Amino acid sequence: MTTSAPTPTAPTPATTSALQDFFELDALYTSEERLIRDSVREFVRGEILPEIGEWWQEGRFPADLPQKFGALGMLGVTIPEEYGGAGASATAYGLLNREIEYGDSGMRSFVSVQSSLVMYPIFAYGREALKREWLPRLASAEAIGCFGLTEPDAGSDPGNMRTRCRRVGDEWVLNGVKRWITSGSTAHVAVVWARDESEGTVRGFLVETDAGGFSALDIKTKASMRASVTSELYLDDVIVPEASRLEVQGLRGPLSCLNQARYGIAWGVLGAGFACLEEAAAYVEDRPVFGMPLAGKQLVQASLADMFSDLTKGSLLAYHLGRLKEQGKDTPARVSMAKRDNVRAALRAARAARDLLGGNGITTEYGAIRHMLNLETVSTYEGTDTVHTLVLGREITGHNAF
Ligand code: TGC
Ligand code: FAD
Numbered sequence: 001m002t003t004s005a006p007t008p009t010a011p012t013p014a015t016t017s018a019l020q021d022f023f024e025l026d027a028l029y030t031s032e033e034r035l036i037r038d039s040v041r042e043f044v045r046g047e048i049l050p051e052i053g054e055w056w057q058e059g060r061f062p063a064d065l066p067q068k069f070g071a072l073g074m075l076g077v078t079i080p081e082e083y084g085g086a087g088a089s090a091t092a093y094g095l096l097n098r099e100i101e102y103g104d105s106g107m108r109s110f111v112s113v114q115s116s117l118v119m120y121p122i123f124a125y126g127r128e129a130l131k132r133e134w135l136p137r138l139a140s141a142e143a144i145g146c147f148g149l150t151e152p153d154a155g156s157d158p159g160n161m162r163t164r165c166r167r168v169g170d171e172w173v174l175n176g177v178k179r180w181i182t183s184g185s186t187a188h189v190a191v192v193w194a195r196d197e198s199e200g201t202v203r204g205f206l207v208e209t210d211a212g213g214f215s216a217l218d219i220k221t222k223a224s225m226r227a228s229v230t231s232e233l234y235l236d237d238v239i240v241p242e243a244s245r246l247e248v249q250g251l252r253g254p255l256s257c258l259n260q261a262r263y264g265i266a267w268g269v270l271g272a273g274f275a276c277l278e279e280a281a282a283y284v285e286d287r288p289v290f291g292m293p294l295a296g297k298q299l300v301q302a303s304l305a306d307m308f309s310d311l312t313k314g315s316l317l318a319y320h321l322g323r324l325k326e327q328g329k330d331t332p333a334r335v336s337m338a339k340r341d342n343v344r345a346a347l348r349a350a351r352a353a354r355d356l357l358g359g360n361g362i363t364t365e366y367g368a369i370r371h372m373l374n375l376e377t378v379s380t381y382e383g384t385d386t387v388h389t390l391v392l393g394r395e396i397t398g399h400n401a402f
Pocket of ligand 2: 113150152153154155157158181182184225251377380381382383385386387401402
């Protein structure tokens with residue numbers, strides 16, 4: 001009897017995990033990283049996907065979601081266990097973001113802000129008592145946080161902020177307006193960045209939102225990120241104790257927080273992109289056109305192939321950046337490249353999927369247009385596409401072209 005090479009199996013449509021893991025990254029994750037990913041995946045499939053179209057149409061972020069995220073251990077996953085976090089790796093945080101954004105970018109926004117923009121600065125720059133008081137409550141979502149950097153006239157250029165702080169004895173007085181603040185009106189605490197009136201430097205504060213003179217108003221006219229709370233914050237002679245001042249000075253403070261959140265976004269958007277690719281691949285298989293499934297048409301396959309390649313390359317980039325981050329090598333320019341290019345890849349995938357779904361693609365019964373519109377925000381926040389392009393330009397040339 002002669003032996004022969006194994007017969008190749010007939011081509012079948014790729015399964016979910018095959019599409020998302022074409023280069024076998026799965027084998028490189030630790031068992032803890034896989035566990036975190038799988039538990040978030042199950043939660044998103046069971047609790048987010050069946051409802052998200054309706055929440056998005058209604059412009060609603062359900063009030064009980066934060067506690068569910070907290071109970072699952074999704075908030076502040078990289079913060080040490082003694083402060084209520086899971087002490088998990090940067091890669092675990094990335095995978096978590098990818099899974100939650102498979103559901104919706106607004107859900108990931110909540111997690112990003114709570115973890116990277118509120119818990120991280122408290123952990124990195126807060127005094128011990130502040131960490132002990134707030135981090136466990138933020139991890140369980142007993143307390144919700146927001147991050148106030150952007151202002152009506154200072155977005156890409158936060159150095160132009162108008163919000164001011166003034167020291168009076170053992171307290172600080174804050175005045176100003178912050179705009180486009182995720183979770184603003186639902187937050188119990190706000191990380192607020194303000195310029196010191198006497199020293200000129202930028203300082204950060206943890207402001208309790210029930211303090212006198214603090215108020216928040218939601219922005220209701222969004223055609224993007226509809227299942228996410230976005231607010232304007234008003235600070236009118238708000239008094240903050242010195243103990244709630246973060247121990248960092250200059251723009252380095254807020255920008256170091258953005259470096260954490262942008263890293264998470266570089267992973268997160270892959271979830272939205274893969275959701276679009278999978279939806280489009282399933283749809284074209286079932287959709288008859290000119291006597292055959294759309295899936296049999298060359299131009300349709302070309303569109304799917306571009307999405308697949310873009311998202312796979314983005315996955316390799318995110319994975320490698322995660323391992324670099326675990327060694328402290330997540331330089332701002334590396335993070336800028338990953339944020340910019342992975343958002344571009346996800347947006348291209350969402351637009352292509354929207355197109356392949358034809359008329360059905362404009363309804364929220366499918367995910368493509370919701371992801372596409374959400375990703376327009378993701379392209380703008382945490383540094384616009386242009387800001388990250390100029391960061392990379394500066395890295396190459398040494399010239400600051402902002
Ligand atoms: P520049 O002179 O370059 O830097 C000032 C200081 O900051 C340091 N630095 C960073 N540190 C850590 N991470 C980064 N990514 C950093 N980028 C800069 C820098 O080393 C320097 O430190 P030092 O100690 O020498 O003083 O500052 P610049 O004024 O020229 O501005 C540079 C620019 C344009 C890149 C920066 O302003 C910028 O990133 N602008 C975009 C602003 C932005 O991204 N805003 C986001 C607001 S938050 C948000 O969108 C949340 S969305 C939440 C959600 O729902 O998910
Ligand atoms: P601008 O800075 O005015 O930019 C307008 C245009 O000019 C853009 O195309 C930009 O790329 C371009 N541009 C800017 N500079 C240059 C240049 N030098 N050369 C060429 N072109 C340039 N902020 C927070 O602080 N906390 C939050 O929680 C938060 N959440 C958000 C949630 C949502 C839904 C949105 C939409 C925004 C959120 N933001 C938040 C604000 C976000 O970070 C800003 O919108 C973003 O940084 C851009 O600022 P801007 O809107 O003022 O636009």
